[in-house]
Amino acid sequence: xxxxxxxxxxxxxxxxxxxxxxxxxxxxxxxxxxxxxxxxxxxxxxxxxxxxxxxxxxxxxxxxxxxxxxxxxxxxxxxxxxxxxxxxxxxxxxxx
Amino acid sequence: xxxxxxxxxxxxxxxxxxxxxxxxxxxxxxxxxxxxxxxxxxxxxxxxxxxxxxxxxxxxxxxxxxxxxxxxxxxxxxxxxxxxxxxxxxxxxxxxxxxxxxxxxxxxxxxxxxxxxxxxxxxxxxxxxxxxxxxxxxxxxxxxxxxxxxxxxxxxxxxxxxxxxxxxxxxxxxxxxxxxxxxxxxxxxxxxxxxxxxxxxxxxxxxxxxxxxxxxxxxxxxxxxxxxxxxxxxxxxxxxxxxxxxxxxxxxxxxxxxxxxxxxxxxxxxxxxxxxxxxxxxxxxxxxxxxxxxxxxxxxxxxxxxxxxxxxxxxxxxxxxxxxxxxxxxxxxxxxxxxxxxxxxxxxxxxxxxxxxxxxxxxxxxxxxxxxxxxxxxxxxxxxxxxxxxxxxxxxxxxxxxxxxxxxxxxxxxxxxxxxxxxxxxx
Numbered sequence: 001x002x003x004x005x006x007x008x009x010x011x012x013x014x015x016x017x018x019x020x021x022x023x024x025x026x027x028x029x030x031x032x033x034x035x036x037x038x039x040x041x042x043x044x045x046x047x048x049x050x051x052x053x054x055x056x057x058x059x060x061x062x063x064x065x066x067x068x069x070x071x072x073x074x075x076x077x078x079x080x081x082x083x084x085x086x087x088x089x090x091x092x093x094x095x096x
Numbered sequence: 097x098x099x100x101x102x103x104x105x106x107x108x109x110x111x112x113x114x115x116x117x118x119x120x121x122x123x124x125x126x127x128x129x130x131x132x133x134x135x136x137x138x139x140x141x142x143x144x145x146x147x148x149x150x151x152x153x154x155x156x157x158x159x160x161x162x163x164x165x166x167x168x169x170x171x172x173x174x175x176x177x178x179x180x181x182x183x184x185x186x187x188x189x190x191x192x193x194x195x196x197x198x199x200x201x202x203x204x205x206x207x208x209x210x211x212x213x214x215x216x217x218x219x220x221x222x223x224x225x226x227x228x229x230x231x232x233x234x235x236x237x238x239x240x241x242x243x244x245x246x247x248x249x250x251x252x253x254x255x256x257x258x259x260x261x262x263x264x265x266x267x268x269x270x271x272x273x274x275x276x277x278x279x280x281x282x283x284x285x286x287x288x289x290x291x292x293x294x295x296x297x298x299x300x301x302x303x304x305x306x307x308x309x310x311x312x313x314x315x316x317x318x319x320x321x322x323x324x325x326x327x328x329x330x331x332x333x334x335x336x337x338x339x340x341x342x343x344x345x346x347x348x349x350x351x352x353x354x355x356x357x358x359x360x361x362x363x364x365x366x367x368x369x370x371x372x373x374x375x376x377x378x379x380x381x382x383x384x385x386x387x388x389x390x391x392x393x394x395x396x397x398x399x400x401x402x403x404x405x406x407x408x409x410x411x412x413x414x415x416x417x418x419x420x421x422x423x424x425x426x427x428x429x430x431x432x433x434x435x436x437x438x439x440x441x442x443x444x445x446x447x448x449x450x451x452x453x454x455x456x457x458x459x460x461x462x463x464x465x466x467x468x469x470x471x472x473x474x475x476x477x478x479x480x481x482x483x484x485x486x487x488x489x490x491x492x493x494x495x496x497x498x499x500x501x502x503x504x505x506x507x508x509x510x511x512x513x514x515x516x517x518x519x520x521x522x523x
Contacts, residue, residue, distance in 0.1 A: 040341035096204030
């Protein structure tokens with residue numbers, strides 16, 4: 001296999017994740033997000049975890065790289081909770 | 097709570113700042129606990145990356161020779177990309193690899209794990225897989241940390257918890273991060289055989305290349321980087337999220353376009369991407385450093401303190417993290433009372449040259465954030481060189497006229513003067 005253009009999902013598939021099924025570390029309020037005009041999360045998330053589905057923002061915390069970009073860029077405070085995953089959960093870089 | 101249950105120091109985060117501090121405190125016989133949220137030290141961290149070696153040598157002379165470092169950087173390169181072209185300045189300096197080499201390329205997962213292990217060898221206790229949730233503050237003094245239902249106490253808490261420093265915020269020293277304070281780094285680790293890397297970059301087995309790249313972000317404020325590791329290449333971009341939010345294309349797709357650029361692809365062709373990472377980078381230099389780096393019972397080190405320098409050619413964060421960890425350890429060791437620790441820390445940061453260097457480069461973020469650096473200037477350089485190398489059988493234009501035309505295509509005289517003025521006044 002050689003280097004090629006890859007989608008975010010494919011790239012995230014290369015990383016090691018331990019998903020915390022009980023407790024999402026990031027939570028959004030779709031009502032606030034619905035009122036947000038700019039929706040910077042759609043372009044700035046390196047993992048492309050914020051997407052539009054049926055006219056509303058959908059977010060999947062499972063592939064989160066824990067960078068904090070969405071937290072910094074969310075001006076309307078649609079992100080109601082942003083913490084790091086609980087200990088041992090989340091991404092585990094093998095190279096970094 | 098008896099004194100036996102209490103640590104001399106608790107360090108939150110086993111990155112380079114935390115481990116440097118733990119190493120020196122433990123070596124001095126202090127009872128140190130390092131709490132790391134990742135399953136192992138380094139598992140949450142990403143670098144470009146390169147480590148300037150002097151910092152590790154300040155912890156302990158000779159330490160760098162044991163570290164899992166990648167390649168000694170001898171090629172320092174600046175690349176400017178056009179649509180299907182590129183200008184590369186290659187400064188090669190073999191004195192950079194002599195004696196104690198100036199810098200090494202590095203991968204954080206193995207490096208951080210090794211460094212935390214070194215601190216453990218000195219006697220520090222490492223508790224990984226634990227997320228610290230809160231500080232315990234009594235009578236206006238930070239006295240401990242909470243992790244879930246557990247409470248742990250110490251004379252001093254050192255926040256080495258990185259750029260999203262929740263500890264710094266809870267201590268009231270760090271405000272919310274704002275978009276202009278940060279860059280977002282995204283990168284791929286692309287595996288390639290060592291001899292292929294050596295041939296492509298003209299390297300001996302122990303030598304490496306560090307390259308900064310302009311003109312690869314489709315006009316978004318930011319730039320690219322490429323570092324050669326032993327048998328992989330770290331390729332990525334760092335972008336301003338504020339600038340990225342002003343357009344519609346996902347940053348991930350912009351990065352993929354950069355990867356496939358005709359002047360980049362041949363360097364990574366045949367390789368195999370094995371990891372995709374992202375991390376925030378402090379970008380505002382001295383301006384991003386909190387006004388106060390301590391309060392009673394509490395210190396901020398490394399990225400949590402916003403320590404970074406970006407001059408466009410020099411990117412420093414790892415070394416400053418280690419130096420700040422050393423400064424914190426020295427301050428704690430030399431203090432006669434807890435009230436002395438904070439002021440001692442500030443003095444040590446001066447003595448170790450960290451604060452004076454940050455001050456020297458305080459204006460540089462103004463230059464690296466000039467919007468035309470990301471696109472207009474790199475394109476101008478490519479067009480100018482295209483003119484100088486083009487032969488098509490026609491009578492070429494006179495050089496001064498052609499150059500003026502090229503310059504005007506990309507920038508106005510007013511912009512050129514404004515950027516020049518900004519450059520001069522910022523430096």
